[in-house]
Amino acid sequence: MAYSDKVIDHYENPRNVGSLSKSDRTVGTGIVGAPECGDVMKLQIKVGDDGVIEDAKFKTFGCGSAIASSSLATEWVKGKTVDEALEIKNTDIVEELSLPPVKIHCSVLAEDAIRAALNDYRGKNADAAPVEQAAEKPGE
C-alpha cells in the first residue's frame, strides 16, 4: 500500500511522542483500541490554568496511519481549549492525511483517544462538567 507523504512524515518524525504523569490532576489520559485489533493509542493532554491545552503526548501501537493519526491529533489539540479540542472530527484527520478507506478506523481511533483524554481530565476536575459518558479506560 502506498502511504501519503504526510503519513510518512508523521511516521518518520512523529510529533509529541512520550508520556505525561497519569496522576497529575491537570493531565487527562485516554487509551483506546485493543492489541488483538492491531491498534492501541494512548493520548494525553495537559491543561493549563487558563483552560488551554498546553501540552499533548501520544504513544501508539498500530500501523503507520494509526501512528500518523495520533501524532497529528496531538499537534491539533495543543493550544485549543477542551471544548475546542472536542470539535476535532475524524474526517478532518482523514482529509489532512489523505487516508484511504481501509485506514479510516485509524482516524476514528484518534478521535476516540482525544475524547477519552478530555473525559479523563474533566473527570479529575469535578468543577468542570463531564464531556460525555465515557467507558473506563484501561491502564489507569
Next chain:
Amino acid sequence: MSHHIYLDNNATTPLDPRVLEAMMPYLQDRFGNAASRSHSYGWDAEKAVEEARQHIAELLNCSPKEIVFTSGATEGDNIAVKGAVEMLAKKGRHVITAVTEHKAILDTCKYLEATGRADVTYLDVDKTGRVSVEQVAAAIREDTILITLMAANNEVGTLHPIREIGALAHERGIWFHSDATQAIGKTPFDVQELNVDIACLSGHKLYGPKGVGALYVRRRAPRVRLTPVIHGGGHERGMRSGTLNVPGIVGLGEACRLAHLEQQKDAAHCRELRDRFEQRILAALDHVELNGHPTERLPNTSNLSFAYVEGESLIMGIPAVAVSSGSACTSASLEPSYVLRALGVGDDLAHSSIRFSTGRFTTEAEVDEAADAVIQTVSRLREMSPLYELAQEGVDLSTIQWDAPEPH
C-alpha cells in the same frame, strides 16, 4: 522500486538467469505447439517438453510419465483434490486435511463440502504447526479416500511428518496428496521415500517462471487416476487439457534440473543466512518469538513476532527490505493470519509477526543490513508503543480490559 533486499522468497523467487536463458529460444523462433505432429516446429517443442518432464521426474524420483503440467500449484491442488474426490466417489467421500493448509486446498475442500460431494476433517496443528501420524490415524474413517497435507507450510515453514503419514495412507489404502510447493527445492522431496501418491509444485517458488507448475500422479501401487478439472483435447493423459505452455515448461524443467543439482547447496546457504539473521536479531532484541517449529522447519524461513510492535508499521520502517506481514492489515477486517491463529499465536502477537524468507541469491551483507534495520525500527517503535510502556511498568497486558472500538 525502493526495495533492494529481497527476503520474501516464500512468496515468489526471482527467475534464475540460467532458467531465463533456457526459455528464451522458446519465446522466439522455437514457438511450436507440442501437440503438432506434422512438422518440425511441433516435434521440437514436444522434445523440449519431454526433456523438462524428465528433469522434474529426476527431482522427484519418479517416472516422467507420472508428471502432468499445470499452470501452478493452485491448479495442481484443485486437480488433486477435486479429481480424487470425483474419481473415488463410489468408494467414499471423506477427506482429511489440516487447518494450516494453503487456501488452494482449504477453499477447494469447502467447495466440495458445500456442493455435497465430500466430508472433510480439518486437523488441528500443535503450537509448532505440525500434525501427528496419530492424529491422522484417528481421523481415518471407513470411507476416507484422500489425505492431503502440505509438505511445508508457506507462512511458518513447519514440516509435517510426510513419510510416516504417507506410510499410514498406503497401509490403509488411502491416496495421499501433498502440496509440496514450498518444500521442493528447499528440502529433498523423493516421492518414493515419502510415500506420496500425488504432489504438486510451482515454477515460481524454485527460481522458475510464474504460471507453470507440475503435478505428480502415481501410476503404480496405487494407480492414481484423477478426473480432470479442465476438459478439451485430452492432453497430459487426459488429466489436464490445454495447449502446453512450452516456454514455461522449459523454464520449469531447467529450474527443477538446477534444484536437483543444487538443492543441498541452496539449503545450506539459506539456512546459514537465516540462522545468522535470527541470531543477530535475538541477540539485540528481547520479546521476540519464533513462530513454527524450531528444527522441523524449512531452512530458509523465519517467522518472528516482535511483541508490542505492529507488523505493518515495522514493515514501513524497513523500506529497503521486502518481507511479508503475518497479518493482512490492509483489509478493514484487520484479520490476523489464520495459520498463526491455528498455532495458538494470540491475535496481538499475530499482528506483530513478519515472515522473512531467504533464497539462492540472498547474501550475507543483505541479511546483516536487514537484521540491523529490523532491530533499529523495532527499538524505535517500542519507544512509542503504549503496550511496551505498560509491560515495562510491570502491567500484565492480558489482565487489561481493552476497548472494542468498533466491530471487526
